[in-house]
Amino acid sequence: MKKVLFLFSALLTIALMSSCNGDGKSASGALSAQSAAEKVYVAPGEYDEFYAFMSGGFSGQVSVYGLPSGRLFKVIPVFSVDGEKGYGFNEETKPLLETSHGFVPWDDAHHPELSQTDGRPDGRWLFINGNNTPRIARIDLRSFETAEIIEIPNSGGNHSSPFVTENSEYVVAGTRFSLPIPQKDVAISSYQENFNGSLSFISLDQEEGHMEVDFQILMPGFDYDLAHAGKGNSHGWMFFTTYNSEQSHTLKEVNASQNDKDFIAAVNWKKAQEYIAAGNFQELPANYHVNRFDENSHMATSEVRNTVRVLIPEDCPGLVYYLPTPKSPHGVDVDPSGEYIIGNGKLNADLTVHSFTKMISAIEQQKFDGEIDGIPVLSFDDVMAGTVSSGGLGPLHTEFDGEGNAYTTFFISSEVVKWKLETWEVLDRIPTYYSVGHLMIPGGDSRHPWGKYMVALNKITKDRYLPTGPELAHSAQLYDISGEKMELLLDFPTIGEPHYAQAIAADIIMPNSLKIYPLEENTHPYVAKVESDARVERDGAEVHVYMTTIRSHFAPDNIEGVKVGDKVYFHVTNLEQDWDVPHGFAVLGANNAELLIMPGQTETLLWEPKEVGVYPFYCTDFCSALHQEMQGYIRVSPE
Ligand code: CUK
Ligand code: CUA
Structure with a gap:
């Protein structure tokens, strides 16, 4: 069986080799691998059609x-x-x-x-x-x-x-x-x-x-x-x-x-x-x-x-x-x-x-x-x-x-x-x-x-x-x-x-194609357009964190005064105005997802802490040489 297979593939190779004509096509109309590859090849740095x-x-x-x-x-x-x-x-x-x-x-x-x-x-x-x-x-x-x-x-x-x-x-x-x-x-x-x-x-x-x-x-x-x-x-x-x-x-x-x-x-x-x-x-x-x-x-x-x-x-x-x-x-x-x-x-x-x-x-x-x-x-x-x-x-x-x-x-x-x-x-x-x-x-x-x-x-x-x-x-x-x-x-x-x-x-x-969202056009109700607007506001059991990101830090990055049972809303505005510089946001134990915020955009993550402690948060998208330093803590105290 093996021998037959070998013979068959050898014949096939010969057939393919001998039937190729000048334009890279075999007599059967199928393209040779090389000719097909050339037609789909988009060189590094070039765009598709x-x-x-x-x-x-x-x-x-x-x-x-x-x-x-x-x-x-x-x-x-x-x-x-x-x-x-x-x-x-x-x-x-x-x-x-x-x-x-x-x-x-x-x-x-x-x-x-x-x-x-x-x-x-x-x-x-x-x-x-x-x-x-x-x-x-x-x-x-x-x-x-x-x-x-x-x-x-x-x-x-x-x-x-x-x-x-x-x-x-x-x-x-x-x-x-x-x-x-x-x-x-x-x-x-x-x-x-x-x-x-x-x-x-x-x-x-x-x-x-x-x-x-x-x-x-x-x-x-x-x-x-x-x-x-x-x-x-x-x-x-x-x-x-x-x-x-x-x-x-x-x-x-x-x-x-x-x-x-x-x-x-x-x-x-x-x-x-x-x-x-x-x-x-x-x-x-x-x-x-x-x-x-x-x-x-x-x-x-x-x-x-x-x-x-x-x-x-x-x-x-x-x-x-x-x-x-x-x-x-x-x-x-x-x-x-x-x-x-x-x-x-x-x-x-x-x-x-x-x-x-x-x-x-x-x-x-x-x-x-x-x-x-x-x-x-x-x-x-x-x-x-x-x-x-x-x-x-x-x-x-x-x-x-x-x-x-x-x-x-x-x-x-x-x-x-x-x-x-x-x-x-x-x-x-x-x-x-x-x-x-x-x-x-x-x-x-x-x-x-x-x-x-x-x-x-x-x-x-x-x-x-x-x-x-x-x-x-x-x-x-x-x-x-x-x-x-x-x-x-x-x-x-x-x-x-x-x-x-x-x-x-x-x-x-x-x-x-959009490259950024202009920060000046951002009408999100919880936007912070400059870092000096970053703050924490309490409204009953709701905590609204007006947060900003720019390479390579969050503001605020140390948050205290949050209690077990609070609803914490992280409203994160990405202050970047450069193409392809999103920042991410994730907090330990948040049971939903991360945020991935485009330049000029505001996104909100709801977090309901259940236990006291100090919880780290960090940027999930590699954004600069100091991406690893882009992090912070939030302290959760008893009710
Ligand atoms: S249909 Cu005909 S193969 Cu357009 Cu839902 Cu899928
Ligand atoms: Cu911002 Cu990584």
Whole structure:
């Protein structure tokens, strides 16, 4: 056996050596390691070409990578608390994680989505959905921090979210789980009578980025899986997939797979705006939180909203249409021109492409195949533009290179297939390692993709990395798609499960990236802007320490007069005004986290000492040659 293996590898080596031609490519189209390495090599001190933002899946966070190097730059805490940054532990960020269910310090994040202007990612904001406790977060791409989290009412499993319209007029949120709306105590077997879906349109204030639920559409309980916005011609429309037109509530893997076709729901949101303006909506009671971070005070607030405007399709002709789409479609993707709407039926081998023009003409001719709860169903043959006979199995998601080509992932056959729009012919295919879910081309779901790289986001890792026990990091793979054939360049591990990702040219984001928070703009109520303002104030059983940090000391650094049972608030202001000089703060036995305070920022740690004694505190972030000297004591006396 050994001999055979040896012989085989020797033959392989010879084959590889002899088949390499001048450009470093083997005859099979695979790149030699050296040639691939050159394409991803970013020399020390050089910058990557793209920022990539990956969802952290069940970690609840977003991670920031450089492409093509695959280097990890930052993990942005979004839905999960993060002890490293004090996120969700310090008093300033706690309100961001407030919901109608209380403080929820975790979520399952699937789809990052960049804000767009004229159909082009603009680098202002990144949105990401929380699946479990339905939420959408907005990350400010100047600070790379979570700026806002809005809860979605009447939703369960916020999966088809947060896809944006061409000018970021809306981010959307379709519920995966159907629910009684409003919630009530009913038999689960009464699903068909009592359960509904909802599609939420969250408007954006274009200056501040503030999100509000503008309206919801009450839908049949079909399970709304994914979405993408129309663009160009189809601007004003939003498309959502559904995979449970069977309306089954149990054993969905069997029961929700019976119908030959489910639907893509096409929503005319411009029409919705007309109905809203005309007052043709119902105002339903609701209870959801809108949590915002104020950039100057560096404090978040949580507000409760009590009502939501709901449109009922039966009362709003022209608002929603159903496009029959084979075999439990998962992803729905709109090509850069806005004409083609691709439904990836995950139990199908062929891809279905609908034509927006055909859809509109069928609507104009009022050619319907019936209706469901007031929603006209178009005929498959009237809207279909073509099918792609892919030869693959389990299509999930499609992105575009802006050169007339589409790239679709196949989970079961573990590959990416490149095909041509309008001729529907397959041009190329390449394996992924293993079982790819989403893929991402920078700008690949916008009108203007940067069609140079493609990243496959794989679900299964197996033997790709050094073993790390039963759990392995999920794997991303970078491909060069600039030529006719796709070429695998690089494997790199990711955080949590990177369902989806977005990427944008680095030079769009870099010029606006914040380096410090100006101290003079700090409006935190407990700021100390100069060291001489540092002090300790008692207010009943509360002790407020107005503390400052500058290389390499705290002020005050010896604190006395604190008693067991007090609530001690350390309000720490970092007086530094230099880029990349945060200070940390940790106190012995504090049972929450540390603070990591950016230049010009104030953060607050609450500490409730239980025992008398003298407790050291220190700076946790190596900030100067005398970082080790950056420390102090707090004395705790009896009550
Ligand atoms: S989903 Cu994960 S592979 Cu949540 Cu976008 Cu398709
Ligand atoms: Cu400040 Cu270390």
